Amino acid sequence: MIIENATMEDVLPLVKLAVVMFNESPNYGRYNDFDGGKVFDILVNLVDSDSGIVIVCRDDSGEIVGGFVGGVDVMWFCRTTKVMYDNALFIHPAHRGGMTAVNLLKEAFRQAREKGASQAQVTNTTGVFSKHVERLYQYVGMEHVGGFYKLDL
Template sequence: MTMGIRQATLDDLPVLINLGELMHAESPRFSRITFSPARLGHTLAALVQSPMGFVWVTETEAGEVVGGLMATAFQHWASDDLMTTDLALFLAPEHRGGTAAARLTRKYHQWARDLGAKLIQQGVTTGVHTDQTVQLLERLGMKRCGVILEA
């Protein structure tokens, strides 16, 4: 099945919130915290409406949104230079294994470069398919640059 990618709009928020809830429930890490549809909706709306926000979706040929990637750009805490970081990359389980995640990631990286970001970060913190996702990101040219620890 061919899936397309496109920039998200405010009209996509309800389905993106549903996908966020699915991601939250699937993640052994995220499921330890309370999911707030209102908070996610606020975050998504702010990103969609800001030039410093990135929200792109993947959809089926029928136009059903089945995943997406959201990211943000900001000044580094010790520099005037811009950097970006992803906030989430998620595809509904039945739509994984194709090229959508790679295409969303490439689009995110291009957006970050177009903004002039000096650092482009993307992480894997859900605890779901970590090794496969890291392998994908490394195939797309990313390099490991740190470790996140949690108490």
């Protein structure tokens, strides 16, 4: 597996991977309004931005099988303190079980430090293997400080 920064050529394959993520999620997959154009635009903006962090994982054939999408921004209640955030961390179901997610996160943390972030803040809102994801985040040294709550309206 190869971990590297995404390029503009990787945006469309990442949108296709986002479809897999969306459909697998019991939280998001029940909606019928996935907007690939919006996802495409967000990815283009992040790939093109100095504050974006978009990392892909390729298999031996060069196909993208996972990725991290996020960036670094000033905390909403601070003027200078920067934090890393995530939009998505996803590994295609056929490629799970190894160290790919760990390696993606470690690279995201490295890039976030480089961009001036003093903390990483990530979420798990898909509802897929939540306990596994919690263990993953703890494995890479993260502390559980809150939770994600939802209410269908």
